Amino acid sequence: MQHDKLIKVWDLPVRLFHWTLVTSFFLAYITEDHWMGLHTFAGYTIAVLIVFRLIWGLIGTRYARFGNFVTRPANIRQYIKDIFLFRAKRYLGHNPAGGAMIIALIISLVITVVTGVATYGGKELAGPLAGFMMTMPNFVSDGVKEIHEFFANFTLFLVVLHVAGVVFASLQHGENLIRAMFTGKKMAQ
Numbered sequence: 001m002q003h004d005k006l007i008k009v010w011d012l013p014v015r016l017f018h019w020t021l022v023t024s025f026f027l028a029y030i031t032e033d034h035w036m037g038l039h040t041f042a043g044y045t046i047a048v049l050i051v052f053r054l055i056w057g058l059i060g061t062r063y064a065r066f067g068n069f070v071t072r073p074a075n076i077r078q079y080i081k082d083i084f085l086f087r088a089k090r091y092l093g094h095n096p097a098g099g100a101m102i103i104a105l106i107i108s109l110v111i112t113v114v115t116g117v118a119t120y121g122g123k124e125l126a127g128p129l130a131g132f133m134m135t136m137p138n139f140v141s142d143g144v145k146e147i148h149e150f151f152a153n154f155t156l157f158l159v160v161l162h163v164a165g166v167v168f169a170s171l172q173h174g175e176n177l178i179r180a181m182f183t184g185k186k187m188a189q
Contacts, residue, residue, distance in 0.1 A: 007185060010181060079095060083169075112155055119141065
């Protein structure tokens, strides 16, 4: 492996998406019941970011595209097995576990956002689903709120796993993946 040449892997849109999503998610998480305006703004920001990422995953640069890192479950299982056997292959872009984590995070965030908008409509009588949620019995609003809270917490759990995976992969392959998500550059393979 050549360690003297840095190459651009993560483009600026991916890096801005990543760090804006990190900021927005934690802002939404910590303002849950206390600052509804800020919580709602962060939630809508996450919604816009997810839409952007879905589009960029189809038309973006090489390492941003889903086709570059979304793989079969068998490949993901084998990669995770190889991690624990300390023989995991290094990937220039996302490894199979990282790709699976991105998909899991997107799905969890979509559910969190949709149930958040529904909760906002039912509890605050505001937002695009307010008219629909006003017609629902209270137990529906309460149930949607519970789902929203579950997936917000599940997303946080996924974030912890993601960060642990990034740290572990950084140590295993001798590279700083967190710095790479700031600079966009990684060592060439």
